Amino acid sequence: xxxxxxxxxxxxxxxxxxxxxxxxxxxxxxxxxxxxxxxxxxxxxxxxxxxxxxxxxxxxxxxxxxxxxxxxxxxxxxxxxxxxxxxxxxxxxxxxxxxxxxxxxxxxxxxxxxxxxxxxxxxxxxxxxxxxxxxxxxxxxxxxxxxxxxxxxxxxxxxxxxxxxxxxxxxxxxxxxxxxxxxxxxxxxxxxxxxxxxxxxxxxxxxxxxxxxxxxxxxxxxxxxxxxxxxxxxxxxxxxxxxxxxxxxxxxxxxxxxxxxxxxxxxxxxxxxxxxxxxxxxxxxxxxxxxxxxx
Amino acid sequence: xxxxxxxxxxxxxxxxxxxxxxxxxxxxxxxxxxxxxxxxxxxxxxxxxxxxxxxxxxxxxxxxxxxxxxxxxxxxxxxxxxxxxxxxxxxxxxxxxxxxxxxxxxxxxxxxxxxxxxxxxxxxxxxxxxxxxxxxxxxxxxxxxxxxxxxxxxxxxxxxxxxxxxxxxxxxxxxxxxxxxxxxxxxxxxxxxxxxxxxxxxxxxxxxxxxxxxxxxxxxxxxxxxxxxxxxxxxxxxxxxxxxxxxxxxxxxxxxxxxxx
Numbered sequence: 001x002x003x004x005x006x007x008x009x010x011x012x013x014x015x016x017x018x019x020x021x022x023x024x025x026x027x028x029x030x031x032x033x034x035x036x037x038x039x040x041x042x043x044x045x046x047x048x049x050x051x052x053x054x055x056x057x058x059x060x061x062x063x064x065x066x067x068x069x070x071x072x073x074x075x076x077x078x079x080x081x082x083x084x085x086x087x088x089x090x091x092x093x094x095x096x097x098x099x100x101x102x103x104x105x106x107x108x109x110x111x112x113x114x115x116x117x118x119x120x121x122x123x124x125x126x127x128x129x130x131x132x133x134x135x136x137x138x139x140x141x142x143x144x145x146x147x148x149x150x151x152x153x154x155x156x157x158x159x160x161x162x163x164x165x166x167x168x169x170x171x172x173x174x175x176x177x178x179x180x181x182x183x184x185x186x187x188x189x190x191x192x193x194x195x196x197x198x199x200x201x202x203x204x205x206x207x208x209x210x211x212x213x214x215x216x217x218x219x220x221x222x223x224x225x226x227x228x229x230x231x232x233x234x235x236x237x238x239x240x241x242x243x244x245x246x247x248x249x250x251x252x253x254x255x256x257x258x259x260x261x262x263x264x265x266x267x268x269x270x271x272x273x274x275x276x277x278x279x280x281x282x283x284x285x286x287x288x289x290x291x292x293x294x295x
Numbered sequence: 296x297x298x299x300x301x302x303x304x305x306x307x308x309x310x311x312x313x314x315x316x317x318x319x320x321x322x323x324x325x326x327x328x329x330x331x332x333x334x335x336x337x338x339x340x341x342x343x344x345x346x347x348x349x350x351x352x353x354x355x356x357x358x359x360x361x362x363x364x365x366x367x368x369x370x371x372x373x374x375x376x377x378x379x380x381x382x383x384x385x386x387x388x389x390x391x392x393x394x395x396x397x398x399x400x401x402x403x404x405x406x407x408x409x410x411x412x413x414x415x416x417x418x419x420x421x422x423x424x425x426x427x428x429x430x431x432x433x434x435x436x437x438x439x440x441x442x443x444x445x446x447x448x449x450x451x452x453x454x455x456x457x458x459x460x461x462x463x464x465x466x467x468x469x470x471x472x473x474x475x476x477x478x479x480x481x482x483x484x485x486x487x488x489x490x491x492x493x494x495x496x497x498x499x500x501x502x503x504x505x506x507x508x509x510x511x512x513x514x515x516x517x518x519x520x521x522x523x524x525x526x527x528x529x530x531x532x533x534x535x536x537x538x539x540x541x542x543x544x545x546x547x548x549x550x551x552x553x554x555x556x
Contacts, residue, residue, distance in 0.1 A: 169316065
């Protein structure tokens, strides 16, 4: 008698548990088929040779001069745009938060940043070609007004510097969007307390504000690094295949096996995942650190 | 006072950097007729049947992606809040993965798994390839969609609403469609506009899956024409701007509605 009484709620519980899990099956199926499996497939492919046997040859092949050079350009490009994006974005965010600007300036900067951080890809590169290309607006204005031949000075939009300049158009706004809340989170009392104790502005920044902010700053820098490392469309539309950065090589490899070795292609993709993954990990870790001050 | 001047200088220089390319692309798009500014490039682009076809295609893909995204994300986010709060960190982690794994790697995986000689040869047929890109775009929009919907769900009492609906005799489908969805509609819309902005000009997925959408069309124009690409960039910028403005308007509107309550 007591046995029946005990098992009835148990089956009820069990069926409820089954139902609970059934509810997330569509999502798990979707995520597995279109996100996890495809990625795993590439990762596993990077560690196999043409016969399907496990090998590290593909990873070793990543260090052949041409591939290593491509990774090095990509890493430099991402580093430069992340550091500059961070510094400039920080300066603009600080200006709108501490500069006693009217509220509409702050709001417009933030709204515009939302748009610009999403205005990446093909149209962005067209905008820069129309501005700094050989017939671009700025190029022509400099020639007609200042008598400066921009392309005579060695500048070329289809180059490392040109790509940096273009990437900053979505990197700086992303920084502004992320760091503005952090700057607004700095409590007025901290500054007042520092002032009462006789600290100068510089001392306040060096000893109070920056130590609180640095996890956010470094974390965002890591995020910007990943953001530019994975960018493909902007680079392709701007440079065609003139610049051998990793995403462009991978794109050409997927289209037509330019490396003549499919498994080397997987290894290149794997290398990309590792770098963007590491950068995001740094971001997450530092973000949790940063949030300790926001209560 | 000196700090203020500095701030104004920084904002002005920033504005210069950000507005020059916009002015540049607009000015360039007007230069098609020699010697005078005209909207000729826009007339040519808008009249191009290939433009109409690819743009329409991308709009349809974007709308279908939004529907698919809503169908996947809303029930999942709801169910996790209601019944499985313990696996929320896992699901959240998965939804953020498309920001970590570069899209080009994801589509590379698709081509490997779903090619014509695989167990599920999606790329072999027109319908299959379109389905594949839809699911791909839904994956790309997952981080934004999930976060938007989850934030929306946080503001309502999911458990009480569900129990109230159930005691009135509603089934799961009815609860989701007539109780939960209307309550998170504003959040869903802001996720939807962002998805629209991302999908409409997307290049890598479409190009590698050989689909003739707006993104590849823009790249083709970029390497074959002089003035039309700038007109296209202006159009794309206007779309991005409109999507973001609508999101802002929605959030503004919803906080206003809440404050009045």
